[in-house]
Amino acid sequence: MEAKRIVLIMGGGIAAYKCLDLIRRLRERGVDVRVVMTRAAQQFVTPLSVSALSNDRVFTDLFDLDDEREIGHIRLSRLCDLIVVAPATADLIAKAANGHADDLASAVLLASDKQILMAPAMNPKMWLNPATQRNVRQLEADGISFIGPAVGEMAESGEAGPGRLVEPAELLAAIEARLHPSSSGSLAGRHVLITSGPTHEPIDPVRYIANRSSGKQGHAIAAAAIAAGARVTLVSGPVTLGAPAGATTVQVQTAEEMLNAVRAALPADVAIFCAAVADWRAASPADEKIKKTGDGEKPQLELVENPDILKTIAHMKTGRPNLIVGFAAETENVIAFATRKRRNKGADWTVANDVSTHTGVMGGDRNRVHLITETGVDSWPEMSKREVAETLIARISALLHDKARRV
Ligand code: C5P
Numbered sequence: 001m002e003a004k005r006i007v008l009i010m011g012g013g014i015a016a017y018k019c020l021d022l023i024r025r026l027r028e029r030g031v032d033v034r035v036v037m038t039r040a041a042q043q044f045v046t047p048l049s050v051s052a053l054s055n056d057r058v059f060t061d062l063f064d065l066d067d068e069r070e071i072g073h074i075r076l077s078r079l080c081d082l083i084v085v086a087p088a089t090a091d092l093i094a095k096a097a098n099g100h101a102d103d104l105a106s107a108v109l110l111a112s113d114k115q116i117l118m119a120p121a122m123n124p125k126m127w128l129n130p131a132t133q134r135n136v137r138q139l140e141a142d143g144i145s146f147i148g149p150a151v152g153e154m155a156e157s158g159e160a161g162p163g164r165l166v167e168p169a170e171l172l173a174a175i176e177a178r179l180h181p182s183s184s185g186s187l188a189g190r191h192v193l194i195t196s197g198p199t200h201e202p203i204d205p206v207r208y209i210a211n212r213s214s215g216k217q218g219h220a221i222a223a224a225a226i227a228a229g230a231r232v233t234l235v236s237g238p239v240t241l242g243a244p245a246g247a248t249t250v251q252v253q254t255a256e257e258m259l260n261a262v263r264a265a266l267p268a269d270v271a272i273f274c275a276a277v278a279d280w281r282a283a284s285p286a287d288e289k290i291k292k293t294g295d296g297e298k299p300q301l302e303l304v305e306n307p308d309i310l311k312t313i314a315h316m317k318t319g320r321p322n323l324i325v326g327f328a329a330e331t332e333n334v335i336a337f338a339t340r341k342r343r344n345k346g347a348d349w350t351v352a353n354d355v356s357t358h359t360g361v362m363g364g365d366r367n368r369v370h371l372i373t374e375t376g377v378d379s380w381p382e383m384s385k386r387e388v389a390e391t392l393i394a395r396i397s398a399l400l401h402d403k404a405r406r407v
Pocket of ligand 1: 195255273274275276277278279306307308309310311325326327328329341
């Protein structure tokens with residue numbers, strides 16, 4: 001196979017040391033790694049040690065064009081198959097989101113016409129800061145994908161939360177998936193469309209109707225489908241998770257936007273509706289913030305029903321995906337309600353789960369589900385959301401292969 005090359009942009013952060021292991025593993029797999037280090041990165045790891053591992057000079061500044069080995073930021077940004085930013089600091093993310101080019105790292109990102117994968121690492125408060133979240137959303141909308149950050153304790157402060165650089169093995173897998181898109185996975189050549197997360201329905205410019213969905217299950221399904229070689233479109237409501245590497249992610253806020261994005265992404269072989277879409281929206285959201293009158297008068301909030309995205313797509317006369325999977329989050333009579341929902345909505349399968357408060361499923365990392373098909377109910381043991389995703393994708397692959405054999 002033709003040798004692949006990545007440009008690795010290292011930002012400044014304690015996690016930079018993990019890149020040494022990443023570079024070693026990439027080189028073992030025959031991937032050429034050319035490294036750009038920001039000034040801050042050089043405070044954590046020396047260019048000399050990076051150079052020894054990458055077996056190449058390390059690029060550290062824009063202007064050294066007298067040096068005959070210098071190739072300039074434009075060529076640097078083009079002579080590769082993929083650009084990886086790790087650790088992607090809040091500052092690098094902000095620069096990229098705003099098109100800055102005042103150092104080599106940001107200039108390479110701005111000049112690039114290649115795929116870019118960012119692996120953020122920073123203090124949890126910095127990650128959750130609205131400015132960073134806004135920048136990440138902007139970059140995702142620009143086609144840049146993210147892996148992580150992982151949740152855990154910070155090395156420097158002991159604070160816990162999302163902000164850790166993903167482990168080298170995970171980053172390596174995401175890089176390899178991009179360098180060698182699977183042509184042999186069980187879903188190779190299939191387009192899988194997934195909705196995930198909640199929707200936000202505005203009441204006025206500052207208030208909205210929402211729910212507790214984290215998007216973890218839908219995003220995990222997207223990752224599992226990518227790992228199985230599918231082309232994946234993920235239509236996601238507002239979540240704090242990064243988009244899975246390799247998916248085309250469309251960010252939406254409301255149910256109506258989600259329906260439009262789903263329609264625009266068709267045709268698809270499989271559609272999995274995992275989003276917790278708000279059932280109602282405000283009939284006419286106020287243009288200005290609704291004020292308290294001071295005399296106890298309550299605002300009248302008139303609600304109208306949102307379109308049922310799953311039902312709409314399942315009832316399409318032409319262009320209906322071959323397999324439609326719905327989710328049914330219930331707090332009682334889980335299987336009975338979910339079975340009825342499968343029929344009423346026109347889904348082929350429903351994945352039912354118990355979200356009564358004691359299960360902690362909404363927002364949690366584990367799930368206990370029942371798969372309801374035309375022929376019966378299959379109850380799976382409790383497992384992680386990642387395992388639920390992988391099991392579901394395996395079932396879907398088996399069904400599609402079965403169908404293909406019968407044709
Ligand atoms: O009716 P309920 O919200 O419980 O149905 C859940 C299923 O329907 C999920 O698959 C969800 O993604 C989908 N749904 C939808 N559009 C809606 C409401 C639910 O796609 N407006």
